[in-house]
Amino acid sequence: MDFKYETAVTLAQVAEAAGVGESTVSRVLRNHGSFSGKTRDRVMAAVERLGYVPNRIAGTLASAGSRLVAFVVPSLSNIVFADVLRGASSTLEQNQHQAVFAVTDYDPAREEALVASMLAWRPAAVMLAGYEHTQGTVRMLRAASCRIVELLDIDGVALDLAVGFSNHDAGCRSAHYLLQRHYGRIGYVGHDLERDTRAGKRYAGFCETLSAGGSPLVDREIHAGASSVENGRLGLERLLTRSPDLDAVYFSNDDMALGGYFHCLARGISIPSQLAIFGYNGLDIGRVTPQPFSTIRTPRVATGQVAAQLVVENAPAQVVDLGFELIEGATA
Amino acid sequence: MDFKYETAVTLAQVAEAAGVGESTVSRVLRNHGSFSGKTRDRVMAAVERLGYVPNRIAGTLASAGSRLVAFVVPSLSNIVFADVLRGASSTLEQNQHQAVFAVTDYDPAREEALVASMLAWRPAAVMLAGYEHTQGTVRMLRAASCRIVELLDIDGVALDLAVGFSNHDAGCRSAHYLLQRHYGRIGYVGHDLERDTRAGKRYAGFCETLSAGGSPLVDREIHAGASSVENGRLGLERLLTRSPDLDAVYFSNDDMALGGYFHCLARGISIPSQLAIFGYNGLDIGRVTPQPFSTIRTPRVATGQVAAQLVVENAPAQVVDLGFELIEGATA
DNA sequence: TACAAAAATGACAGCGCTACCATAATCTAC
């Protein structure tokens, strides 16, 4: 079995076997237009007997309207995008749409190349993370006759549809919370803010609010690479080496925060009395740690669902703010 | 901007604009067949000027050979499948292939429905998790003229290609390790073994080896739902309530083990002197915990890469064993 | 210069389906 060559059954063969015309088979299969019950039974019997599987490539070409939805996401290992995809994929599936995806690794140039490659499939919609795209990406998307959905960010001007929440506000709320709890010497541990622009917006909002509250950020440690538990741990270690007198640290997300948490556990730093930790994302794991995380829970699955829903119903251009929820955990 | 209707530029229009025939444009764009440098420049200029994006739907239909690869995976939230997808997607992309996916939620009936829907796209290959499929799924796949790749499991008979490692052996090795370290009263905490058949195979191998070694499994706690950190924590708690004198616990994977680890931290159970913990997967997070995890590291990204490679080069049917690595951590 | 071989090119028939139109069969109301 090196390569199987049986030419696939075609609609024409089904039509012949059922003794009806091609268009009748097509109508029956799509349950569209009118046909008698007797005809339907004959067609379905032939379909069953021949093991016919409709060719959607041909169907899409003939009908112009595509049922593909293209996702161009920064990462799959990041649970955030996996959750969005999961939310979207069930909704899409229920509406006979199909998800296609590509991973950019947070590289705008790759995003551009991948969007180009995706558009070649003439998708019904292209889903992207956030607002920051190259000029080329924007130009291509604008020229394409498909819906554009920007996800997980609404701090900016949408190209078409946008579903998510304000990262800037999330940063502000986090800062407010810490100030309100009387933490005064606050630091930040994060990952590449240039690439993950949503994290950058949170950071900006966070710093603004701290400054406005009279307790500007004391120190920060930014890891050049991607966010990870390990980088969170290393980041906190370095930060505390430089600034041992911090009383709270804001992390770019819960993965990083978990690393910080582990660092504290390993060094016997008691949380939150010696050091408070605040994260972002509301990962499940943060609810199971000995001390539940103080963090912001984001509507990731819902973002995917809503985005998919808007696409299948071809909703007018709009920005949907799904908000977020601040979780008062035990770490800050 | 409710719906954009600009009819897309077609190859015929490019041909006209460049003053050449359609086939010439096609040849230039695919860099296949012969054409002069002058012609190439004229064509590329026209492509640029008109903003032409080739229509792969039409291309695929015309050339029969599809460049789609369909993934039907149990879950996206499970980092295991996200890693496989990530590994595969970069390799596929380099070879001008495109990944399409659908999520089964570990439901074989859904798998069958999704495979049917995937086959309608006439993919070059269908990638599935493991060997356990419904009869209908197998029949459809056999009838389809595409490659079939079963991932992350080689304990069984492959339909075509299979890439992964032996889960049964992984269970055996884990048991050996614990026995060798003189743990005698061993328990198990896991999730639904019927659905996650790979976890079931590990469990079986584990138990066999323990019995053969004279220290059969003392007790087990199996959570009906999916694996998660939270269920790991709850599972260990229940297990220890029933069997407080265990000295080691094997978890169905690192997520569950992490939950167990947190339970021990919270209850002040010292690891590994009071209780040893052994996991499975080799997640990054297990390397950053205050005590690195004793676990088995699986080649998830490599599985995706190899699977994709075999598909793009249309390799003959075979089973590729990528093995796994036992990590001697500090928890067992 | 002549002639074969190689390179470059265009015309056109599909790929398998859907959309549209024309026709045939059946039904309705008087």
Added chain:
DNA sequence: GTAGATTATGGTAGCGCTGTCATTTTTGTA
């Protein structure tokens, strides 16, 4: 029973490409 709807059905022209083949142009060689 008949005109006028209504429902059912088949024929066929594309959708936008690719692959084949025939034709034209260029190149190489004696």
